[in-house]
Amino acid sequence: MGLEEYRRSVSENKHAAILKAGRKHFLEHGYSGAAAADIAREADVSTATLYKHFSSKEELFVAVVKDADHEEEIPPFPDNASLEDTMVAVLNNYLITHFEKNATALLRIVIAEVPGAPDLARDTFNEFIVSRYQKLADIVDQLIAHGTLKPHDSHFGVRLLIGAIKEHYIWPALFDNKTTMPEHAEDVIRQVVKDYLRLYGT
Numbered sequence: 001m002g003l004e005e006y007r008r009s010v011s012e013n014k015h016a017a018i019l020k021a022g023r024k025h026f027l028e029h030g031y032s033g034a035a036a037a038d039i040a041r042e043a044d045v046s047t048a049t050l051y052k053h054f055s056s057k058e059e060l061f062v063a064v065v066k067d068a069d070h071e072e073e074i075p076p077f078p079d080n081a082s083l084e085d086t087m088v089a090v091l092n093n094y095l096i097t098h099f100e101k102n103a104t105a106l107l108r109i110v111i112a113e114v115p116g117a118p119d120l121a122r123d124t125f126n127e128f129i130v131s132r133y134q135k136l137a138d139i140v141d142q143l144i145a146h147g148t149l150k151p152h153d154s155h156f157g158v159r160l161l162i163g164a165i166k167e168h169y170i171w172p173a174l175f176d177n178k179t180t181m182p183e184h185a186e187d188v189i190r191q192v193v194k195d196y197l198r199l200y201g202t
Helices: 003-033 036-043 047-053 057-070 083-100 103-113 118-145 154-174 185-200
Strands: none
Touching: 003 036, 003 047, 003 057, 003 103, 036 047, 036 057, 057 103, 057 118, 083 103, 083 118, 083 154, 083 185, 103 118, 103 154, 118 154, 154 185
């Protein structure tokens, strides 16, 4: 390993450690209660190093939320999988991000900060909510291009899908921090997908 590669590896490890520590402290103390110095200590880096990676606590928080989105893996489209099963898997992963990757808890923190930190709320919305809609719309566009869905406005279609999922699971979880992912969530997801395919399936 060359010197530059070693330095890059060290920097990436520190970056990941800061994100992990940031997530922990934001979840435990909220945005306002989390201190950069405590996050740096948890990550075993100096506060100066933290600010080399993230120029502000707001930037770090948005990065923590985006990191939850990056952990969401979109399953491949195997040739032998039905369209219904593929879409159910995609939406199931969407829910997993909210319940197992703490996305809902992080959004709860953002909502509490809206009056005092509107920029934080706007940036989080754009970097997490809007980007996830776009990711799902891209999948719908692929399916339309493949001829497996009828041509339609993919962004509108995604809002139909996600809107139904949110009504069942995301909204209740935002107002109850003890809510966990229901065991039979996939049954509801499958019904939502069936209804969607009645509209747009070929």
